[in-house]
Amino acid sequence: MPDHTLAPLDETITIDQLTTAPYPIYKRLRAEAPVTRVKSVGRTFLTRYADCKYVKDTPALFSSNDPNTPMKKAFQAHTLMRKDGPEHMAERMAMASSLMPKTIQDVWQPLYRQLAGDYLDRLPKGEIVDLHKDLSAPIAARILAHILGIPEATDEEMIFWSQALIDGAGNFGWQPEPFVISDHANLEMNALLEDAVKRVRAEPDPSALSVMVNAENPIPMSQIIANIKIAIGGGINEPRDALSTIVYGLLTEPEQLEELKRSQKWGPAFEEGVRWVAPIQASSRLVLEDVEIGGFHIPRGDTVMTIQASANHDEDVFDHPEKFDVFRAKNPHLSFGSGPHHCAGTHVARRTVGAVMLEMLFDRFPDITLPDPEIVQWRGFGFRGPINLPVKLG
């Protein structure tokens, strides 16, 4: 019976290969073995668009609920990322209004425009700067600190906490060191949040912290704190990597950039950047019942990994998927996921990085160039983006 055949087991793919050059591996898997158990990761990889979408859209069979991941230890909490159903919904909706377009348009977008102006002012025209380190990361940290209601946190603190949480949550080898660092970050965050909670109680504002603390029926304080930490862990690297990826794409496709400067329609460039190199490349789901995917039997208790990086390059859905092409006719990428866990920061990202930053950056530095694209390094399996972006500002 074909439906009782287990998916093939791959024992050759290493985490190091997935971190440095995943796209050729995914291309091969899509063609030869789109459902594959990858031994080094201990997960069943789903590399086709349709399979990834199906899993994300079927939470009754594919659960996010997995309390036994390093995430719980890293965040010192069982967070909404790893919950399902009404519990997930209650915690998510508690901070939803601070992330919704009405608030974004009225509050965060004008603030972002002002902050982006300040950060662009600091960059020296005519010189080579690492745009990833000097713009993408700090602006992502700054706007997030405001949205969350902790503007007193510095860019450096936000970036450190975020990385500490991510490294802890990804510590599937359960090594002690990453947890030592995330414990330290938790101490710092807890201390800052204690004061911030008092402040927003006294002076409510549109921030996520204030909205949660001052709600008519607030969720428990432990979950309020956990939500803020999830947003810190998940709200800096993604917009940072998205911005650097899009700028890299545009600077290596000058004809497309010229057309965008003329039309000033930057939205599709944002969508194409996050499709081309998805900032979050893969996500796990726990299989609740025996199912069949792509003709293979997936037993209950298995963990499948939707590889949205690969789904976004699926030849069945995207023409010339390996090319950064702002002007592709359709772009139904899965970079923000699908289903109940659809990225809560989607609207903010589209309306800041997409709608504000690209326009301002290329207006301020119309002759910006990437002197040597070859020295840009790309890294990451779960999260991916450039780790440097030396541009000449002109």
Place this chain on the structure above:
Amino acid sequence: MKITFIAADGTTTEVEAKEGDSVMHTAVQNDVDGIIGECGGSMMCATCHCYVDEAWAAAVGGQEDGESDLLDCAASEVKPTSRLSCQIRLRRELDGLVIHLPESQL
């Protein structure tokens, strides 16, 4: 049963639909431009915003719980006939339904 989608530029697309499916799902399955449905019908993304044709508004019914909050997120103007098409389930009496699409979903 059939549904007709009318795009913002007037382009009309008639598609075959299945009872029990959502209007969003029907549009996406039939490659109708103008409905994205990025979150797959979980009421999380507001990219399946549509306007129900006046003549069908009563039969389709009003917004469900939580829908209006999400419609605040819609990219195009929200009107009294606005719905999230993922929340419109097709029943037999909606055969022939006419749906208007907004300018933009993002």
